[in-house]
Amino acid sequence: MRKTKFTTDLYYHIYNRGTEKRQIFLENGDLFRFIISLRKYKQDLVDIICYVLMSNHYHLLLRQIKDDGISKFMHRLTVSYAKFFNEKYHRNGVLFQGKFKDVEIKNEGQLVHLSTYIHINPVKDRDDLNIDNKIYSLGSYSWSSYQDYVRLRNGTLINKQIITCQFDSFDKEYGETVRDHLVRYEERNKDIQGLILE
Numbered sequence: 001m002r003k004t005k006f007t008t009d010l011y012y013h014i015y016n017r018g019t020e021k022r023q024i025f026l027e028n029g030d031l032f033r034f035i036i037s038l039r040k041y042k043q044d045l046v047d048i049i050c051y052v053l054m055s056n057h058y059h060l061l062l063r064q065i066k067d068d069g070i071s072k073f074m075h076r077l078t079v080s081y082a083k084f085f086n087e088k089y090h091r092n093g094v095l096f097q098g099k100f101k102d103v104e105i106k107n108e109g110q111l112v113h114l115s116t117y118i119h120i121n122p123v124k125d126r127d128d129l130n131i132d133n134k135i136y137s138l139g140s141y142s143w144s145s146y147q148d149y150v151r152l153r154n155g156t157l158i159n160k161q162i163i164t165c166q167f168d169s170f171d172k173e174y175g176e177t178v179r180d181h182l183v184r185y186e187e188r189n190k191d192i193q194g195l196i197l198e
Contacts, residue, residue, distance in 0.1 A: 011105040017057035045069035052144035116181040119146040
C-alpha cells in the first residue's frame with residue numbers, strides 16, 4: 001500500500017523511471033502515446049500543471065481535483081502505457097521502477113521552482129551547450145510543457161494558471177526564471193566538481 005494519502009486541491013511532484021534505468025520511450029510514437037494517455041486519463045481526476053518526458057523517466061506536477069484522483073490517474077496511465085509498450089516491443093514484465101515517487105508541494109514558491117526544474121530537464125546536464133543554446137533547445141523540445149509556458153504552443157493539456165498568476169509580466173519573467181535556474185544549476189555543479197568521484 002502507498003504511504004501517501006493524497007489530499008484534494010493540493011499539488012504533488014510525481015516522477016518515475018524505467019526499471020533498471022531502461023528507456024521507456026524509444027521513439028516519438030511512444031512519447032506521443034504517453035501524451036495522449038495523459039489527456040485521456042486526467043479527466044475529472046487531476047490538473048496537470050507541467051510535465052516533461054525524457055527517454056528513461058518522466059516528471060509531472062499535478063493537482064488532485066477529486067478524492068483518490070492521483071492514485072487512479074497514475075494507475076490508469078502507467079498500466080495502459082506499459083501494456084502498449086510491451087505489446088509494441090514484444091516484451092514481458094514490469095516497465096517502471098516500482099511505485100511512482102511523490103512529493104507534496106508546500107507553497108507557491110516551491111511550485112514555481114519545481115516547474116522550472118521540470119522544464120530544464122532536457123538540457124540541464126548538457127555540457128556541450130552554453131546557456132543561450134540550452135534555452136533555444138528547450139524551445140524546440142516538444143515533449144514538455146515548456147513550449148506552452150513561453151507561448152510557442154497553445155496546448156490545452158495543462159493548467160498553468162497557478163504559475164502564471166505569480167508573475168506581473170509572465171512571458172518575460174518566467175523565461176528569465178528558467179534561465180536563472182539553469183545558471184544556478186551550472187554554478188552548483190561547478191562548485192562540487194572537485195568533491196565527487198569520476
